Amino acid sequence: MTQDTRETAEKQPGRPMRTGPAVTLGALALVGVAGVAPGVPGADGQRSGERGEVVSVVPVAAHSRAEVARALRARHIGAAPVRHGVLAYRVTYRTVDPHGRPTTATGLLTVPSGGGRRLGLVSDTHGTMANRSYAPSVAEAARAQSYLFAATGRAVAAPDYLGLGQGPGRHPYMDTRSAVTASVDMLRASRTAAGLLGRSLTGDLYVTGFSQGGQVAMALARAVQGGDAAGFRLKAVAPVAGPYDLQGTEEPALTDGRVNDVSGVFYLSYFLVAQNRLHPIYQDPAEVFRQPYAGRVERLFDGRHKDEDIVRQLAPTVRQLLTDRFYRQLRRPTGGLLAALRANGHACDWKPEVPVRLYAGNRDTDVPIGNARTCARTLAQRGARVRVLEVGPVDHFGSDRAALAGIARWFSGGTAR
Known part of the structure; x- marks a missing residue:
């Protein structure tokens, strides 16, 4: 059983974060955003019906810096990188299903409540979940990673994938291609939504993800480097415990x-x-x-x-x-x-032009560490700059908790050397 399950089932240990309408900047900017009218071009000039077009933006949470830090510590996630409070929104957007037919999906866009107006973007792709209500845009317990990265001063795009959250249909579990299209379209939607919220994205993109999302992160990074997400520049890739092989x-x-x-x-x-x-x-x-x-x-x-x-x-x-x-x-x-x-097994068969760090625990009995080692060998054979970072004698979910603060600090290094 995945502890994506166990962690969401137990909700948030310690004092829970409060939820409700976003405040200050988020509340002011959201006027007229929820239920964006069909046919109106987005902030990036998209036409109605295009992939990544925003359908609606709805506030789902607002937390202070202290609340974010307290909740992360309660989940044994390092809170040292936290600098800001966060504002979180459910974004509904247009994408395509595994057969290329138009559909919609949802995802979570999280932004810092302070900091600059222009923001880099982190893509954070989640692990295995069978219940649609566990997805980041609808479940507070699935948002810790988004809050951590946003609290460092970046926007965070966390797609629910197809068929999870409030998207229609069944989730095509481990279908890498459709997970990537949904994630790319979430990037596009995040750019539009950020503009509607009074922020803008610089185009710098940092990619991470856990478990199923680790494999998606590698494949997404490949798609972005290949030009599938125009306007975004891949800066670094740091997946955790992905089933790459x-x-x-x-x-x-x-x-x-x-x-x-x-x-x-x-x-x-x-x-x-x-x-x-x-x-x-x-x-x-x-x-x-x-x-x-x-x-x-x-x-x-x-x-x-x-x-x-x-x-x-x-x-x-x-x-x-x-x-x-x-x-x-x-x-x-x-x-x-x-x-x-x-x-669905070739996420590492390419040459990244940016540094890659593969995080893994050596007591993982969900996704054995051999996945990371094989991925690293494959990438290195193609000339990539790649490292496997073993985060200690921890299990699958312990590997994510152990890796997150380090990833946030690495991303905050700017070029992530």
Whole structure:
């Protein structure tokens, strides 16, 4: 089971941050912003219906510097980089689905309540979650990273991805291509929304993300460097505990003991159900899943079930989850399974022109550290400036907590040398 689940389920330890309408600058600038009229060009000149067009901007939280620092410390996240309070907004924007058809998505835009008018931007992509209500634009407990980076003086774009938050449809879990298009379009929407809020973005972009979001961060950085987000300049990349090497590391780890059983069952079930809609793996769930799990697994991943409830209704181990035939196929992938792994397993096959730091914990039994090491070797072979930063004997979620303050300080170094 992911602790994206566990952390959101437990909400915020210690004194919770208050939520409500944004104050001062945010409240003043928001007049006339919520429910932006269709057909009106945004601040960057976009026309109605284009990818990244803002549909609405709604205030969701306002926190003082002291509140941000207190909440981060309560979650064992270093608060030393905190310099400002934060204002947070849910942005609804236009994007495309995995088949290129128009749709909408939501995300969280967070800005410092002080500091300059012109802001650099951090893209922060979140980890695995099956319940749409856990996404950053709707769940206070999913915003710690955004608050940390915004409190250093930058704007932060945190996409919910497709099918999470208040976006329509089901989430195409681990579909890298659509996660990237939704994230790129969130960058565009953030530029427009920032202008509506009386701020502007410099175009400097710092990319980070955790778990699933670590893999998305690497692929997003590649897209930005390749010109898919005009007006943004990639400055540094710092993902945490991403499953970059699906076929060579993550998938074998599901059966050799490196991934714990509870998380393995959750991740694999979610992956198979979601990827089956894009790369047909089965016609009937019973071809893959044992009963009684075959009869319930697709219903469980409908975006409404809590992650911990899903785990309770599935098998205790991967071996007990799968039919004998598919378990053998898992160990030697073919067909739709192999296609899904290949389609989503090449986030590191490129040469970044900016420095890359891959953060990982060496006791991670959700996403083994071998993912980071393989990614680093692949990047280095292409001539990239890359380092693996081991953050100590911590588990999956401990790696994120241990890495965040260091990433914030690195990004604040300007060129992130």
